[in-house]
Amino acid sequence: MIEQPIDYFLIAWFVLALLSTAYVAWDQFRNNPEPVVMRWGFILVTLYMGPFGLLLYVLADKEPRPGTHEEFTAPLWKQGIGSTIHCVAGDATGIILAAAVTAVLGLPMGIDLVIEYAAGFAFGLFIFQSLFMKEMMGGTYWENVRKTFLPEFISMNAMMAGMGPVMAFLMMGRDMRAMEPTELLFWGVMSLGVMAGFALAYPFNVWMVAKDLKHGLMTDRKPGTRFHQARPANPGAKDHRERHGGGAAAHGEQHAHHGAAQHGGGERRHGSDLPPARAPTGPQVAAMAGVTFLMLLTGLVTPAFSVNLGLSARDVGGVIMPPGMIMDFNTPGETMRDMAAIRPGLVSYEAPPTARGDQPLKPRIENGAKVFDLEASVIRWNILGGETVEAYAYNRQVPGPRLALTQGDRVRINFTNRLPESTTVHWHGLVVPNQMDGPAEITQAPVPPGGRYTYEFEVGQSGTYFYHTHDHADRQQALGLYGALVIAPRDPAAEPRADREYTILLQEWLKRRWLTYPAMLMEGGLPNFFTINGKAYPATDTIRMKVGETVKLRFIGSNNNFVHPMHVHGGPFEVVAIDGETLTESARYLADTVNVGPGQRFDVIWTARRPGKWLIHCHIPHHTTNNNVEEAGGGGLTMILDVEA
Template structure:
């Protein structure tokens, strides 16, 4: 999935890695006089390290001219590079295979690292060292296992000391797609981890080659009568002879026991640090399944105790989940007409993932009822029997709550409390008789902070049986308020917590100047129905051009004596206010939140305002 700029880099990186590997394989098997095991070592390392592997091959091993390989590979730094290549090829192969398996099994990261270490060590020791090198080292397979154990143990400790913290911190950073083997980012992290492992284990391998504990680069030439093999044992020298392959087992280590013990202890401590250091910063108890490839908002604080459920709740919507891209000028809060079945007013709501324009040049991914944000307006009359068929096409479960209504408990909507959540692909039928009238709204009640922040809400207007009981006006307009967080091309749920504060705010799914303009004439009135569909902030909604009269609150019409004039009402999450404003003078009078930051778009004013702003255009 291409969701971040890093994805484009990775595409280029792996294209170069493929080309580099193809060249190394072609050159090794056609031109370079080297044992087969080292040929495959360079091929695998180039596959894992891309152009860096190609650079190592060209600088340290590729024969510069006919007959020059023996002299070219003599320097100790090249011999150490060859030893490291051999180590990394085997160990990294085991580690990467184990990483794929542990991710598929859903093992926690701490166990993942242990399995990767064991797999890398086993693959390196039993396959790449003892099996593939058997002909060159001589002796039986198990003799080679014994001889290779300590060099492989030391080398693997150093390599995993480099790989473990790099892999863990990158996998469990902001973009946890890196934990999913199906994502390109996973393989990018593996590549970086192998490079880090190479860098850390290289000095150890240089030392082991200089102490004749490991083979470095070698030369193998074929002719009609004999096979010539040269291999580096010490810093600058080679033993050269026309001999049988088995002669190479004669290499004797030149290392004291205290030296061996000190190096083993040092690399052991390096391994321990590399395996445990990430636990200071990330929750090592989590697995790939726990985080589900989540991408966290920039600046969100995540620690070693952050639960996976919190990460999934805060994560951006994966663009690949979008089922519908709305037209740029698509409107939310459009009236949904019911059909009548045996006297019951029936509405159909479908929750799905959409791409939605909050401004002509700003799109967000959102959760929508009937492909619009906010969802369609439901309008019924007090005493109506209503049935709402809800279909869930989201990637997660959901429910619907009918905010402020008196109804049967099983119709109320809180997930796992009054009903089983509606699973993806599932349906649920809500049915009740309305007993109230006024301004209400419906919204999700499963993962509410996430789903409602993404737009899963809509207006529910219940007209009284006796329309004379309701304060009337010449015009009516519903304002559903919402906060959004859109960063770097991804949409996150806006919340009042670190890293999740909103940078866009909308009225009925649009930010000014894309919000509606209501045309009126002097002397006319308008009923503004403010709905606190917002999740986080109290929005002091203010109207220019004179005060309004507050006539209803939370769906309840205020008695005449209790009504009052104001020019600002604080609309908190879940609150509703009905106010009637009179157009006293011609002009463009704005309705807006009186928190200045909430009238900007990504901290910028456009055409004089932004965010929670709309215009009442009064003509004489």
């Protein structure tokens, strides 16, 4: 499915690639007088390189007019394209097949690159060169293997030196869908890698064609075929090329005509048609082999300084990480999975824009216990106008439903995990049996996807608390797994009272390039949206009051990262409870700002002294914007107390 803007480009690219390939295939077999192996070479390369393969075919190989293929393909630069096409068709096919297989097998990227090189070299040497070219080269199969080994080695080294780094850097980059053969991005990286390999291999192939070490483009006009001609269409072409094209053109014509003359003939020795001064020497061939091998080693080793080649497709699972995240050669796969975006395809429910979080969850009574059913799942949640986030949610709302209890209650929570990863639930600040506390791998085994767990305990405290995940909480809590837990005291008179109550759960979100990432205090993870009860101003609630009324605001630091100095306009409030503990009257104090850190709770009572619209907001200005933009006078952690006379 489409998850990133590049997906649109990839769809368009592969449509063009298929259309280009279809045209090349049709034209090659219908109109172009060329050996079958070269026809398939251009078809495969066009499939891999799309419109660029078509461009190479039209400029270098497609017969412009009947009977002119020999003259048209004679220039050395075109012969070099033909040689590179032949190399890339065989080598890249082996590389791509190996990349797909190693990804499925879950092999590390470093081993993958080595296997890809071996597979590409073997496919190019043993299949495309020695087998498919056997009829044109003459001699036995193993003689051809021996003769083509060094040219293939040089060409393959150069191609993999270009292709390898492209694959390593892009597959191990931010969007690791590139490691999954089931994703378009994987094939897009392969296509770009083939183009890079072609560009790097081309000059070496030009040299080998010039030295008669490799075949270039060829013309096939065997008797009995529709392309057979009794004599060249332009008998003066050779004289014209010799007068105006120089040695390279003349050599190119010789090489082009060689394919027609020798097609089906006897053995031919590389370099045997060149004068001694131009024939390749052993030191020249050895130097070319050595240099391309050094290029290959550089191309394979260089990525290891920047990306973790020890990871496999299974280790990262096709994750997409936030823009700007810094990765290096020892970044673990678990880090990447932890910071990854929620894949939109995992969304099981899309909440309507009017949906609100922190809705009271009504329990049922079973054998004297209050029983709640809690389920975690992946949803799409509207935080502001047309702005949505993918979220991990309890009971399809962000924050999760409010659990209203009374001190002394026996509580049972039947929890079901519908997430794509394990999770748990922790009851923040409550004194509960250790096995009910929730930390994964410490007090309980994590609840796997599709699993269930029952939490049961007696409530011995009162005040403002909250519940949240305690399995990879830096990821899961940031994505929405939290909710309020409000416990009334046995004696109602023990609780400071107000005319109204409102619970404020804070959160930070990171939304970039259509995807939602867990906001974290690290490179690439800083939030750009902020919410109160799952909504960003101006979509936050408005509390309506009359002059003289009071409201108890329960601030809950359900966020992961920042200390939020929460400030109320219109006069000070009285701080009556901290972290669930009600303050004695002598310990209560007046303030207009409380610093709400992650995990902290403050109960404050504010009195409406004068009519008007009074703000509740974080006093860090950036946290009162939406993606750094103010809307209707604010944004993010902002809401209004609307007081009438």
